[in-house]
Amino acid sequence: MSLDKATVARIARLARLRLPEAALEPMAAELSAILSFVEQLEAVDTAAVAPMASGMAMRLRLRADEVTDGGKAEAILANAPEAIDGFFAVPKVVE
Protein backbone atom coordinates (compact mmCIF):
# COMPACT_ATOMS: atom_id res chain seq x y z
CA MET A 1 0.00 0.00 0.00
CA SER A 2 1.35 3.42 -0.81
CA LEU A 3 0.24 6.79 0.49
CA ASP A 4 -0.02 9.84 -1.70
CA LYS A 5 0.97 13.37 -0.69
CA ALA A 6 -2.61 14.47 -0.06
CA THR A 7 -3.22 11.62 2.40
CA VAL A 8 -0.01 12.43 4.27
CA ALA A 9 -1.03 16.08 4.49
CA ARG A 10 -4.40 15.05 5.90
CA ILE A 11 -2.93 12.69 8.48
CA ALA A 12 -0.50 15.41 9.55
CA ARG A 13 -3.37 17.86 9.97
CA LEU A 14 -5.39 15.40 12.05
CA ALA A 15 -2.34 14.88 14.28
CA ARG A 16 -1.73 18.65 14.45
CA LEU A 17 1.73 18.25 12.94
CA ARG A 18 3.04 21.01 10.71
CA LEU A 19 4.84 19.44 7.75
CA PRO A 20 6.40 21.76 5.18
CA GLU A 21 5.33 21.04 1.62
CA ALA A 22 8.81 19.76 0.79
CA ALA A 23 8.61 17.13 3.54
CA LEU A 24 5.37 15.54 2.29
CA GLU A 25 6.86 13.49 -0.54
CA PRO A 26 9.68 11.92 1.54
CA MET A 27 7.22 11.27 4.39
CA ALA A 28 4.83 9.55 1.97
CA ALA A 29 7.65 7.25 0.87
CA GLU A 30 8.66 6.48 4.47
CA LEU A 31 5.13 5.74 5.65
CA SER A 32 4.47 3.60 2.58
CA ALA A 33 7.55 1.56 3.36
CA ILE A 34 6.32 0.96 6.92
CA LEU A 35 2.91 -0.12 5.65
CA SER A 36 4.46 -2.45 3.14
CA PHE A 37 6.54 -4.03 5.89
CA VAL A 38 3.44 -4.67 8.01
CA GLU A 39 1.54 -5.93 4.97
CA GLN A 40 3.68 -9.04 4.99
CA LEU A 41 1.31 -10.28 7.71
CA GLU A 42 -1.40 -10.58 5.09
CA ALA A 43 0.34 -13.70 3.83
CA VAL A 44 -0.93 -15.50 6.97
CA ASP A 45 -4.31 -17.20 6.59
CA THR A 46 -6.42 -15.84 9.47
CA ALA A 47 -9.79 -17.07 8.20
CA ALA A 48 -10.26 -19.25 11.28
CA VAL A 49 -8.93 -16.72 13.85
CA ALA A 50 -11.22 -14.32 15.67
CA PRO A 51 -10.14 -10.65 15.51
CA MET A 52 -7.96 -9.77 18.47
CA ALA A 53 -7.49 -6.49 20.29
CA SER A 54 -4.41 -7.77 22.10
CA GLY A 55 -1.86 -10.49 21.65
CA MET A 56 -1.45 -11.17 25.34
CA ALA A 57 -3.05 -14.18 26.99
CA MET A 58 -4.10 -12.04 29.94
CA ARG A 59 -7.28 -10.47 31.14
CA LEU A 60 -7.98 -6.89 32.04
CA ARG A 61 -7.40 -6.32 35.75
CA LEU A 62 -10.03 -4.44 37.70
CA ARG A 63 -9.61 -1.89 40.48
CA ALA A 64 -11.90 -1.46 43.51
CA ASP A 65 -14.16 1.62 43.47
CA GLU A 66 -12.22 3.61 46.04
CA VAL A 67 -10.97 7.17 46.03
CA THR A 68 -7.21 6.85 46.26
CA ASP A 69 -6.02 9.85 44.31
CA GLY A 70 -6.60 13.57 43.69
CA GLY A 71 -6.33 16.53 46.03
CA LYS A 72 -3.22 17.83 44.30
CA ALA A 73 -4.35 20.65 42.06
CA GLU A 74 -0.98 22.39 42.44
CA ALA A 75 0.92 19.40 41.10
CA ILE A 76 -1.57 19.00 38.25
CA LEU A 77 -1.16 22.65 37.29
CA ALA A 78 2.61 22.79 37.87
CA ASN A 79 3.55 22.46 34.19
CA ALA A 80 0.71 24.58 32.84
CA PRO A 81 1.99 27.57 30.80
CA GLU A 82 -0.76 29.55 32.49
CA ALA A 83 -3.07 28.81 35.42
CA ILE A 84 -5.58 31.18 37.04
CA ASP A 85 -7.67 30.51 40.15
CA GLY A 86 -6.95 26.80 40.00
CA PHE A 87 -7.91 26.46 36.33
CA PHE A 88 -5.74 25.80 33.31
CA ALA A 89 -5.95 28.96 31.21
CA VAL A 90 -5.64 28.42 27.47
CA PRO A 91 -6.16 30.66 24.45
CA LYS A 92 -9.91 31.17 23.95
CA VAL A 93 -11.58 28.21 22.30
CA VAL A 94 -14.60 29.57 20.49
CA GLU A 95 -17.48 27.35 19.48
Next chain:
Amino acid sequence: MALLEGETGPWEMVLGLEVHAQVTSKAKLFSGAATTFGAQPNSQVSLVDAAMPGMLPVINERCVYQAVRTGLGLKAQINLHSVFDRKNYFYADLPAGYQISQFTQPIVGKGSLTIDLASGESRTIGITRLHLEQDAGKSLHDQHPSLTYVDLNRSGVALMEIVSEPDMRSAEEATAYLTKLRAILRYLGTCDGNMEEGSMRADVNVSVRRPGAGLGTRCEIKNVNSIRFVRQAIEYEARRQIEVIEGGGTILQETRLFDTAKGVTRPMRSKEEAHDYRYFPDPDLLPLVLEPDFVARLAADLPELPDEKKARLVRDLGLSPYDAGVLVAEKETADFYEAVAQGRDAKIAANWVTGDFFAALNGSGKPIGEFTVTPARLGRLIDLVGDGTLSGRLAKDVFARMVESGEEADAIIEREGLRQVTDGGAILAVIDQVMAANGDKVAEYRAGKEKLFGFFVGQVMKASQGKANPAAVNQLLKEKLAP
Protein backbone atom coordinates in the same frame (compact mmCIF):
# COMPACT_ATOMS: atom_id res chain seq x y z
CA MET B 1 -48.79 8.74 14.49
CA ALA B 2 -48.05 12.43 14.86
CA LEU B 3 -47.58 14.04 11.44
CA LEU B 4 -46.48 17.60 10.79
CA GLU B 5 -48.41 19.50 8.20
CA GLY B 6 -46.19 21.39 5.73
CA GLU B 7 -47.04 23.65 2.80
CA THR B 8 -46.93 20.69 0.43
CA GLY B 9 -48.42 17.94 2.57
CA PRO B 10 -47.72 15.91 5.69
CA TRP B 11 -44.28 15.06 7.07
CA GLU B 12 -43.16 12.49 9.58
CA MET B 13 -40.20 13.01 11.90
CA VAL B 14 -37.70 10.28 12.67
CA LEU B 15 -35.84 10.65 15.96
CA GLY B 16 -33.03 8.79 17.68
CA LEU B 17 -31.30 9.66 20.95
CA GLU B 18 -27.79 9.19 22.25
CA VAL B 19 -27.81 9.69 26.00
CA HIS B 20 -24.67 10.21 28.05
CA ALA B 21 -25.35 9.06 31.59
CA GLN B 22 -22.74 9.52 34.30
CA VAL B 23 -22.13 6.23 36.08
CA THR B 24 -22.72 6.41 39.82
CA SER B 25 -19.34 5.49 41.32
CA LYS B 26 -16.99 6.92 43.92
CA ALA B 27 -13.91 6.96 41.70
CA LYS B 28 -13.34 7.56 37.99
CA LEU B 29 -13.43 4.95 35.21
CA PHE B 30 -9.65 4.50 34.97
CA SER B 31 -8.24 6.35 38.01
CA GLY B 32 -8.72 6.66 41.76
CA ALA B 33 -9.76 10.34 41.72
CA ALA B 34 -13.16 11.26 43.16
CA THR B 35 -16.28 12.05 41.09
CA THR B 36 -18.12 14.40 43.49
CA PHE B 37 -19.90 17.30 41.81
CA GLY B 38 -18.93 20.88 42.55
CA ALA B 39 -15.44 20.39 43.99
CA GLN B 40 -12.66 23.01 43.73
CA PRO B 41 -11.22 23.12 40.19
CA ASN B 42 -8.65 20.44 39.41
CA SER B 43 -8.83 19.05 42.97
CA GLN B 44 -10.18 15.68 41.80
CA VAL B 45 -7.61 14.92 39.17
CA SER B 46 -5.03 12.14 39.14
CA LEU B 47 -2.00 12.11 36.89
CA VAL B 48 -3.91 9.58 34.73
CA ASP B 49 -6.76 12.05 34.21
CA ALA B 50 -4.29 14.79 33.33
CA ALA B 51 -2.67 12.44 30.78
CA MET B 52 0.81 12.77 32.20
CA PRO B 53 3.31 10.68 30.23
CA GLY B 54 3.71 7.10 31.40
CA MET B 55 0.48 6.91 33.39
CA LEU B 56 -1.60 3.79 32.80
CA PRO B 57 -5.37 3.34 33.11
CA VAL B 58 -6.78 0.62 35.42
CA ILE B 59 -10.51 0.03 35.08
CA ASN B 60 -12.91 0.54 38.02
CA GLU B 61 -14.89 -2.67 38.65
CA ARG B 62 -17.88 -0.74 39.95
CA CYS B 63 -18.31 1.02 36.60
CA VAL B 64 -18.31 -2.33 34.80
CA TYR B 65 -20.87 -3.66 37.24
CA GLN B 66 -23.08 -0.57 36.75
CA ALA B 67 -22.92 -0.82 32.94
CA VAL B 68 -23.91 -4.49 33.01
CA ARG B 69 -26.79 -3.83 35.41
CA THR B 70 -28.02 -1.01 33.18
CA GLY B 71 -27.83 -3.32 30.18
CA LEU B 72 -29.86 -5.93 32.05
CA GLY B 73 -32.41 -3.27 33.00
CA LEU B 74 -32.75 -2.44 29.31
CA LYS B 75 -33.31 -6.14 28.55
CA ALA B 76 -30.18 -6.01 26.44
CA GLN B 77 -27.58 -8.47 25.32
CA ILE B 78 -24.50 -8.39 27.56
CA ASN B 79 -21.29 -8.87 25.59
CA LEU B 80 -18.94 -11.09 27.59
CA HIS B 81 -16.04 -9.80 25.54
CA SER B 82 -15.70 -6.07 24.90
CA VAL B 83 -12.89 -3.80 23.83
CA PHE B 84 -11.78 -0.25 24.69
CA ASP B 85 -10.75 2.00 21.82
CA ARG B 86 -9.15 5.38 21.53
CA LYS B 87 -11.27 8.07 19.89
CA ASN B 88 -8.81 10.70 18.72
CA TYR B 89 -9.51 14.42 18.57
CA PHE B 90 -7.98 17.63 19.86
CA TYR B 91 -9.68 19.89 22.31
CA ALA B 92 -8.41 21.95 25.23
CA ASP B 93 -10.32 19.91 27.81
CA LEU B 94 -9.14 16.54 26.50
CA PRO B 95 -5.57 16.32 27.80
CA ALA B 96 -4.68 12.94 26.25
CA GLY B 97 -5.80 13.97 22.76
CA TYR B 98 -8.07 10.92 22.78
CA GLN B 99 -11.04 9.66 24.73
CA ILE B 100 -11.09 6.03 25.85
CA SER B 101 -14.38 4.65 24.56
CA GLN B 102 -15.79 1.48 23.05
CA PHE B 103 -16.38 1.44 19.31
CA THR B 104 -16.79 -1.86 17.51
CA GLN B 105 -17.26 -4.11 20.56
CA PRO B 106 -19.33 -2.37 23.27
CA ILE B 107 -20.11 -3.99 26.64
CA VAL B 108 -23.88 -4.01 25.94
CA GLY B 109 -25.66 -4.75 22.65
CA LYS B 110 -29.27 -4.59 21.52
CA GLY B 111 -32.07 -4.05 24.04
CA SER B 112 -35.36 -2.23 24.34
CA LEU B 113 -37.41 0.11 26.48
CA THR B 114 -41.17 0.66 26.70
CA ILE B 115 -42.46 4.22 26.63
CA ASP B 116 -45.83 5.32 28.02
CA LEU B 117 -47.71 8.01 26.09
CA ALA B 118 -50.36 10.45 27.27
CA SER B 119 -52.96 8.60 25.18
CA GLY B 120 -52.45 5.59 27.47
CA GLU B 121 -50.70 3.66 24.69
CA SER B 122 -47.29 2.09 25.10
CA ARG B 123 -44.58 1.64 22.45
CA THR B 124 -41.33 -0.29 22.42
CA ILE B 125 -38.21 1.64 21.43
CA GLY B 126 -35.11 -0.27 20.38
CA ILE B 127 -31.78 0.26 22.12
CA THR B 128 -28.86 -0.15 19.72
CA ARG B 129 -26.05 -0.37 22.27
CA LEU B 130 -24.56 0.88 25.52
CA HIS B 131 -20.85 1.49 25.90
CA LEU B 132 -18.51 2.77 28.59
CA GLU B 133 -16.34 5.82 27.99
CA GLN B 134 -14.53 8.65 29.75
CA ASP B 135 -15.93 12.11 30.13
CA ALA B 136 -13.76 15.07 29.09
CA GLY B 137 -12.88 18.05 31.28
CA LYS B 138 -14.95 21.19 31.46
CA SER B 139 -14.23 24.40 29.54
CA LEU B 140 -15.40 27.76 30.82
CA HIS B 141 -15.49 30.32 28.03
CA ASP B 142 -17.03 33.23 29.91
CA GLN B 143 -14.57 33.85 32.73
CA HIS B 144 -11.97 35.85 30.81
CA PRO B 145 -12.04 37.97 27.62
CA SER B 146 -9.25 36.13 25.81
CA LEU B 147 -8.78 32.88 27.72
CA THR B 148 -10.73 29.66 28.21
CA TYR B 149 -10.50 28.12 31.69
CA VAL B 150 -10.22 24.35 31.93
CA ASP B 151 -11.17 22.19 34.93
CA LEU B 152 -10.25 18.52 34.66
CA ASN B 153 -12.37 17.30 37.61
CA ARG B 154 -14.77 15.67 35.17
CA SER B 155 -11.98 14.30 33.00
CA GLY B 156 -12.07 10.52 33.23
CA VAL B 157 -15.44 10.22 34.98
CA ALA B 158 -17.27 7.13 33.70
CA LEU B 159 -20.11 7.67 31.26
CA MET B 160 -22.52 5.20 29.71
CA GLU B 161 -23.46 6.22 26.20
CA ILE B 162 -26.87 4.71 25.50
CA VAL B 163 -27.89 4.81 21.84
CA SER B 164 -31.48 4.28 20.70
CA GLU B 165 -32.70 3.08 17.33
CA PRO B 166 -34.35 5.81 15.19
CA ASP B 167 -37.71 4.52 16.43
CA MET B 168 -39.33 7.69 17.73
CA ARG B 169 -41.80 9.68 15.63
CA SER B 170 -42.68 12.72 17.77
CA ALA B 171 -41.22 15.02 20.40
CA GLU B 172 -43.63 13.42 22.87
CA GLU B 173 -42.16 9.98 22.19
CA ALA B 174 -38.62 11.31 22.55
CA THR B 175 -39.36 12.96 25.89
CA ALA B 176 -41.21 9.84 27.06
CA TYR B 177 -38.12 7.82 26.13
CA LEU B 178 -35.81 10.11 28.10
CA THR B 179 -38.19 10.13 31.07
CA LYS B 180 -38.40 6.33 31.14
CA LEU B 181 -34.67 5.86 30.64
CA ARG B 182 -33.98 8.27 33.49
CA ALA B 183 -36.43 6.41 35.74
CA ILE B 184 -34.81 3.05 34.96
CA LEU B 185 -31.32 4.43 35.67
CA ARG B 186 -32.53 5.88 38.96
CA TYR B 187 -34.29 2.67 40.02
CA LEU B 188 -31.10 0.78 39.25
CA GLY B 189 -28.97 3.39 41.02
CA THR B 190 -26.54 3.37 38.09
CA CYS B 191 -26.92 7.11 37.31
CA ASP B 192 -28.50 9.83 39.46
CA GLY B 193 -30.25 11.30 36.39
CA ASN B 194 -29.50 14.83 37.54
CA MET B 195 -29.66 16.83 34.32
CA GLU B 196 -28.91 20.19 35.97
CA GLU B 197 -25.54 18.89 37.14
CA GLY B 198 -24.85 17.34 33.75
CA SER B 199 -25.20 13.72 34.93
CA MET B 200 -27.44 13.09 31.93
CA ARG B 201 -27.16 14.80 28.54
CA ALA B 202 -28.74 13.91 25.23
CA ASP B 203 -27.68 14.19 21.60
CA VAL B 204 -30.80 14.17 19.45
CA ASN B 205 -30.83 12.96 15.84
CA VAL B 206 -33.63 14.52 13.81
CA SER B 207 -34.72 13.91 10.22
CA VAL B 208 -38.01 14.27 8.37
CA ARG B 209 -39.59 12.30 5.54
CA ARG B 210 -42.87 11.78 3.75
CA PRO B 211 -44.89 9.15 5.64
CA GLY B 212 -43.69 5.73 4.52
CA ALA B 213 -40.73 7.08 2.53
CA GLY B 214 -37.06 6.20 3.12
CA LEU B 215 -35.01 8.00 5.78
CA GLY B 216 -34.16 11.66 5.21
CA THR B 217 -30.79 13.26 5.95
CA ARG B 218 -30.37 13.78 9.68
CA CYS B 219 -28.95 16.54 11.81
CA GLU B 220 -27.55 15.88 15.27
CA ILE B 221 -28.34 18.34 18.03
CA LYS B 222 -25.58 18.06 20.63
CA ASN B 223 -25.64 18.16 24.41
CA VAL B 224 -29.22 19.04 25.22
CA ASN B 225 -29.43 19.11 29.01
CA SER B 226 -33.10 19.02 29.97
CA ILE B 227 -36.16 17.08 28.91
CA ARG B 228 -37.99 20.31 28.14
CA PHE B 229 -35.16 21.51 25.87
CA VAL B 230 -35.18 18.17 24.05
CA ARG B 231 -38.82 18.75 23.17
CA GLN B 232 -38.21 22.35 22.08
CA ALA B 233 -35.11 21.47 20.04
CA ILE B 234 -36.93 18.68 18.19
CA GLU B 235 -39.96 20.80 17.41
CA TYR B 236 -37.82 23.65 16.09
CA GLU B 237 -35.45 21.41 14.11
CA ALA B 238 -38.20 19.38 12.38
CA ARG B 239 -39.94 22.60 11.33
CA ARG B 240 -36.68 24.03 10.05
CA GLN B 241 -35.94 20.95 7.96
CA ILE B 242 -39.45 20.92 6.45
CA GLU B 243 -39.11 24.58 5.49
CA VAL B 244 -35.71 24.00 3.89
CA ILE B 245 -36.98 21.03 1.84
CA GLU B 246 -40.24 22.67 0.85
CA GLY B 247 -38.29 25.77 -0.15
CA GLY B 248 -36.39 23.63 -2.64
CA GLY B 249 -33.26 23.20 -0.51
CA THR B 250 -31.56 20.07 0.81
CA ILE B 251 -30.62 19.15 4.36
CA LEU B 252 -26.90 18.94 5.05
CA GLN B 253 -25.85 16.31 7.51
CA GLU B 254 -24.37 18.41 10.30
CA THR B 255 -24.02 18.88 14.02
CA ARG B 256 -26.12 21.64 15.53
CA LEU B 257 -26.43 23.30 18.93
CA PHE B 258 -29.67 24.23 20.67
CA ASP B 259 -29.68 27.86 21.77
CA THR B 260 -31.78 27.70 24.92
CA ALA B 261 -32.24 31.47 25.13
CA LYS B 262 -33.60 31.85 21.58
CA GLY B 263 -35.21 28.41 21.30
CA VAL B 264 -33.49 27.70 17.96
CA THR B 265 -30.86 25.26 16.67
CA ARG B 266 -27.84 26.53 14.75
CA PRO B 267 -24.91 24.79 13.09
CA MET B 268 -21.77 24.26 15.12
CA ARG B 269 -18.71 25.73 13.50
CA SER B 270 -18.02 22.68 11.40
CA LYS B 271 -14.48 21.65 10.69
CA GLU B 272 -13.68 19.46 7.74
CA GLU B 273 -12.66 16.00 8.87
CA ALA B 274 -14.06 16.75 12.30
CA HIS B 275 -15.51 13.27 12.36
CA ASP B 276 -12.35 11.39 11.51
CA TYR B 277 -11.72 9.97 14.97
CA ARG B 278 -9.29 7.25 13.80
CA TYR B 279 -10.50 4.74 16.38
CA PHE B 280 -8.13 1.93 17.31
CA PRO B 281 -7.96 -0.49 20.26
CA ASP B 282 -6.28 1.15 23.25
CA PRO B 283 -2.92 -0.60 23.64
CA ASP B 284 -2.93 0.24 27.39
CA LEU B 285 -6.02 -1.89 28.02
CA LEU B 286 -6.74 -5.56 27.47
CA PRO B 287 -10.17 -6.73 26.34
CA LEU B 288 -12.77 -6.76 29.12
CA VAL B 289 -13.94 -10.32 29.70
CA LEU B 290 -16.97 -11.07 31.90
CA GLU B 291 -17.89 -14.43 33.42
CA PRO B 292 -21.42 -15.69 32.66
CA ASP B 293 -21.82 -16.31 36.43
CA PHE B 294 -21.06 -12.67 37.20
CA VAL B 295 -23.75 -11.51 34.77
CA ALA B 296 -26.23 -14.07 36.10
CA ARG B 297 -25.66 -12.89 39.69
CA LEU B 298 -26.27 -9.26 38.71
CA ALA B 299 -29.42 -10.29 36.81
CA ALA B 300 -30.73 -12.11 39.88
CA ASP B 301 -30.10 -9.07 42.10
CA LEU B 302 -31.77 -6.51 39.84
CA PRO B 303 -34.38 -4.41 41.70
CA GLU B 304 -37.99 -4.20 40.57
CA LEU B 305 -38.08 -1.70 37.69
CA PRO B 306 -40.86 0.80 36.85
CA ASP B 307 -42.75 -1.37 34.34
CA GLU B 308 -42.79 -4.40 36.64
CA LYS B 309 -43.71 -2.29 39.64
CA LYS B 310 -46.58 -0.69 37.74
CA ALA B 311 -47.87 -4.09 36.62
CA ARG B 312 -47.72 -5.35 40.21
CA LEU B 313 -49.55 -2.34 41.65
CA VAL B 314 -52.34 -2.87 39.10
CA ARG B 315 -52.49 -6.66 39.44
CA ASP B 316 -51.99 -7.17 43.17
CA LEU B 317 -53.21 -3.92 44.70
CA GLY B 318 -56.02 -3.13 42.27
CA LEU B 319 -54.80 0.37 41.36
CA SER B 320 -55.82 1.93 38.05
CA PRO B 321 -53.09 1.84 35.38
CA TYR B 322 -53.08 5.63 35.44
CA ASP B 323 -52.51 5.93 39.22
CA ALA B 324 -49.93 3.16 39.12
CA GLY B 325 -48.11 4.92 36.29
CA VAL B 326 -47.99 8.19 38.21
CA LEU B 327 -46.74 6.47 41.37
CA VAL B 328 -43.89 4.53 39.71
CA ALA B 329 -42.60 7.40 37.54
CA GLU B 330 -40.06 8.36 40.21
CA LYS B 331 -38.41 5.81 42.45
CA GLU B 332 -38.77 8.08 45.51
CA THR B 333 -42.49 8.47 44.88
CA ALA B 334 -42.96 4.72 44.50
CA ASP B 335 -41.02 4.09 47.71
CA PHE B 336 -43.09 6.71 49.54
CA TYR B 337 -46.35 5.21 48.30
CA GLU B 338 -45.37 1.67 49.19
CA ALA B 339 -44.43 2.76 52.70
CA VAL B 340 -47.82 4.46 53.14
CA ALA B 341 -49.76 1.52 51.65
CA GLN B 342 -47.94 -1.03 53.80
CA GLY B 343 -50.66 -2.71 55.91
CA ARG B 344 -53.33 -0.25 54.72
CA ASP B 345 -55.95 -0.05 51.99
CA ALA B 346 -53.92 0.35 48.79
CA LYS B 347 -56.49 2.45 46.94
CA ILE B 348 -57.08 4.84 49.83
CA ALA B 349 -53.32 5.26 50.15
CA ALA B 350 -53.04 5.90 46.40
CA ASN B 351 -55.80 8.51 46.52
CA TRP B 352 -54.04 10.34 49.32
CA VAL B 353 -50.60 10.23 47.71
CA THR B 354 -51.72 11.21 44.19
CA GLY B 355 -54.24 13.74 45.50
CA ASP B 356 -53.67 16.02 48.51
CA PHE B 357 -50.10 14.85 49.05
CA PHE B 358 -48.84 15.54 45.49
CA ALA B 359 -50.64 18.88 45.43
CA ALA B 360 -48.98 19.96 48.67
CA LEU B 361 -45.59 18.54 47.67
CA ASN B 362 -45.60 20.33 44.32
CA GLY B 363 -46.71 23.51 46.04
CA SER B 364 -43.78 23.29 48.46
CA GLY B 365 -41.20 22.87 45.69
CA LYS B 366 -39.27 20.50 47.98
CA PRO B 367 -37.97 17.05 47.12
CA ILE B 368 -40.11 14.27 48.56
CA GLY B 369 -37.38 13.21 51.01
CA GLU B 370 -37.29 16.64 52.67
CA PHE B 371 -41.03 17.23 52.84
CA THR B 372 -42.70 17.72 56.22
CA VAL B 373 -45.16 14.88 55.67
CA THR B 374 -43.39 11.53 55.89
CA PRO B 375 -44.91 8.16 54.95
CA ALA B 376 -45.37 7.34 58.65
CA ARG B 377 -47.28 10.60 59.27
CA LEU B 378 -49.53 10.23 56.25
CA GLY B 379 -50.13 6.60 57.21
CA ARG B 380 -51.12 7.63 60.73
CA LEU B 381 -53.60 10.16 59.30
CA ILE B 382 -55.18 7.45 57.13
CA ASP B 383 -55.44 5.21 60.20
CA LEU B 384 -57.24 8.00 62.11
CA VAL B 385 -59.87 8.07 59.36
CA GLY B 386 -60.07 4.29 59.44
CA ASP B 387 -60.79 4.15 63.19
CA GLY B 388 -63.39 6.91 63.04
CA THR B 389 -61.38 9.59 64.87
CA LEU B 390 -61.54 11.79 61.77
CA SER B 391 -64.04 12.11 58.97
CA GLY B 392 -62.67 12.34 55.42
CA ARG B 393 -63.31 16.04 55.46
CA LEU B 394 -61.61 16.65 58.80
CA ALA B 395 -58.67 14.59 57.61
CA LYS B 396 -58.15 16.99 54.71
CA ASP B 397 -58.08 19.91 57.17
CA VAL B 398 -55.66 18.11 59.45
CA PHE B 399 -53.46 17.24 56.46
CA ALA B 400 -53.30 20.90 55.40
CA ARG B 401 -52.18 21.82 58.93
CA MET B 402 -49.60 19.02 58.97
CA VAL B 403 -48.10 20.47 55.79
CA GLU B 404 -47.99 23.96 57.27
CA SER B 405 -46.74 23.27 60.77
CA GLY B 406 -44.78 20.06 60.28
CA GLU B 407 -46.61 18.51 63.23
CA GLU B 408 -48.06 15.04 63.56
CA ALA B 409 -51.80 14.51 63.05
CA ASP B 410 -52.40 13.54 66.70
CA ALA B 411 -50.87 16.73 68.05
CA ILE B 412 -53.01 18.88 65.75
CA ILE B 413 -56.22 16.99 66.57
CA GLU B 414 -55.51 17.28 70.28
CA ARG B 415 -54.75 20.96 70.25
CA GLU B 416 -57.48 22.08 67.89
CA GLY B 417 -60.13 19.66 69.10
CA LEU B 418 -60.70 18.35 65.62
CA ARG B 419 -61.82 14.94 66.72
CA GLN B 420 -64.88 13.75 64.86
CA VAL B 421 -68.14 13.79 66.84
CA THR B 422 -69.88 10.43 66.57
CA ASP B 423 -71.86 10.73 69.79
CA GLY B 424 -75.54 10.65 68.77
CA GLY B 425 -76.65 12.90 71.62
CA ALA B 426 -74.27 15.69 70.70
CA ILE B 427 -75.25 15.51 67.04
CA LEU B 428 -78.95 15.48 67.90
CA ALA B 429 -78.48 18.65 69.93
CA VAL B 430 -77.00 20.37 66.89
CA ILE B 431 -79.81 19.05 64.68
CA ASP B 432 -82.42 20.42 67.07
CA GLN B 433 -80.71 23.78 67.01
CA VAL B 434 -80.61 23.86 63.16
CA MET B 435 -84.25 22.76 62.88
CA ALA B 436 -85.37 25.39 65.36
CA ALA B 437 -83.57 28.11 63.43
CA ASN B 438 -85.07 27.00 60.12
CA GLY B 439 -88.66 26.21 60.96
CA ASP B 440 -89.92 27.33 57.53
CA LYS B 441 -87.56 24.97 55.71
CA VAL B 442 -88.55 22.08 57.97
CA ALA B 443 -92.16 22.65 56.98
CA GLU B 444 -91.27 22.80 53.27
CA TYR B 445 -89.27 19.60 53.57
CA ARG B 446 -92.07 17.81 55.29
CA ALA B 447 -94.45 19.08 52.60
CA GLY B 448 -92.41 17.14 50.06
CA LYS B 449 -89.49 19.38 49.10
CA GLU B 450 -86.91 16.63 49.69
CA LYS B 451 -84.15 18.50 47.90
CA LEU B 452 -83.74 20.51 51.12
CA PHE B 453 -82.15 17.51 52.84
CA GLY B 454 -78.73 18.56 51.58
CA PHE B 455 -79.26 22.02 53.04
CA PHE B 456 -79.87 20.54 56.50
CA VAL B 457 -76.79 18.33 56.27
CA GLY B 458 -74.74 21.37 55.31
CA GLN B 459 -76.09 23.43 58.18
CA VAL B 460 -75.47 20.71 60.75
CA MET B 461 -71.92 20.15 59.51
CA LYS B 462 -71.28 23.85 59.59
CA ALA B 463 -72.69 24.23 63.09
CA SER B 464 -70.46 21.37 64.27
CA GLN B 465 -67.44 23.04 62.62
CA GLY B 466 -67.15 20.05 60.32
CA LYS B 467 -66.58 17.70 63.21
CA ALA B 468 -69.84 15.73 63.10
CA ASN B 469 -69.65 12.28 61.58
CA PRO B 470 -71.37 12.68 58.19
CA ALA B 471 -72.95 9.21 58.19
CA ALA B 472 -74.42 9.76 61.66
CA VAL B 473 -75.68 13.21 60.64
CA ASN B 474 -77.44 11.73 57.63
CA GLN B 475 -79.13 9.04 59.57
CA LEU B 476 -80.23 11.16 62.53
CA LEU B 477 -81.45 13.97 60.28
CA LYS B 478 -83.63 11.54 58.33
CA GLU B 479 -85.21 10.36 61.55
CA LYS B 480 -85.77 13.83 62.97
CA LEU B 481 -87.10 15.34 59.77
CA ALA B 482 -89.56 12.55 59.12
CA PRO B 483 -93.10 14.00 59.37
